[in-house]
Amino acid sequence: MQTTLKNKVSFKGVGLHSGARVCATVHPASAEYGIWFRRTDLADGDVLIPARWDCVERSPLCTKLVNEAGISVSTVEHLMAALAGCGLQNALIEIDGPEVPILDGSSAQFVDAFLAAGIQMLDAPSRAIRILKPVEVREGAAWARLSPGDTLEIDFQIDFEEAAIGRQQKTLNMANGAFVRELSDSRTFCRRADVDTMQANGLALGGVPGENAVVFDGDLVESGGGLRHADEPVRHKMLDALGDLALAGAPILGRYEGHRAGHALTNKLLRALFANPEAYRVVTCDADVARLLPGAGLRHADLALTA
Structure with missing residues (x-):
């Protein structure tokens, strides 16, 4: 069955490349939602960015996602690895900056928080x-x-x-x-x-x-x-x-x-x-x-x- 988190979790830190402080909160989502990012620091325009292969913009040293309106979020790879490695298929990630926090440079803190929050089975096949x-x-x-x-x-x-x-x-x-x-x-x-x-x-x-x-x-x-x-x-x-x-x-x-x-x-x-x-x-x-x-x-x- 498809999965999501039982409870939301938040991560605060700096972006590896930007050096800017940022907070990302991963929310539970319904079946068939997939993985999406939402830029909460932007008030206007399309601030939803799908975590999808055809939204990747070539960028040095990280993976950067860009939607059709040109709104982006970068260095998503460690968070995406944690979601995939924990078997999480549906989530909304609200983020107040253009880059995911690097934390300790691995996926460990993401994984720890996801498993502590719990994984919810949804009523839809994987x-x-x-x-x-x-x-x-x-x-x-x-x-x-x-x-x-x-x-x-x-x-x-x-x-x-x-x-x-x-x-x-x-x-x-x-x-x-x-x-x-x-x-x-x-x-x-x-x-x-x-x-x-x-x-x-x-x-x-x-x-x-x-x-x-x-x-x-x-x-x-x-x-x-x-x-x-x-x-x-x-x-x-x-x-x-x-x-x-x-x-x-x-x-x-x-x-x-x-x-x-x-x-x-x-x-x-x-x-x-x-x-x-x-x-x-x-x-x-x-x-x-x-x-x-x-x-x-x-x-x-x-x-x-x-x-």
């Missing part, structure tokens, strides 16, 4: 997007692919010159709360060499190494207490991928592979998928399929099992 044929997109050395599979499986590989990152690869079946246990606490990261460039271009103004981001400089790690996982960077890339895939509008049943992929490439992959009706089918989930979706059977106690 749907999923089953991948029927492989779809692949490339940009230089980076590529991303969707191929058939019984559950959502994410396989990601990164390769950085920094010795503290290097080459990392991880594969994870996202069924049965795996996102919460394995990925949700992995933080956003960047290279020290890129920080000054980003800030000179008006980005990462709210980034604080060790507080809401991990910064790598050669073999050094600025994280405020060390890494949460030895392979935290690739886990965070998988977290981002789940958040970006959640903009498909329904859980995906298939295998996602990313090699040096980022937000823009994953969105390009969704656009290629939906441009080819023979590559997918929207299916109604029976009980057996529903048990394989991310978040199915998840409990708040599962947070204590994070690796």
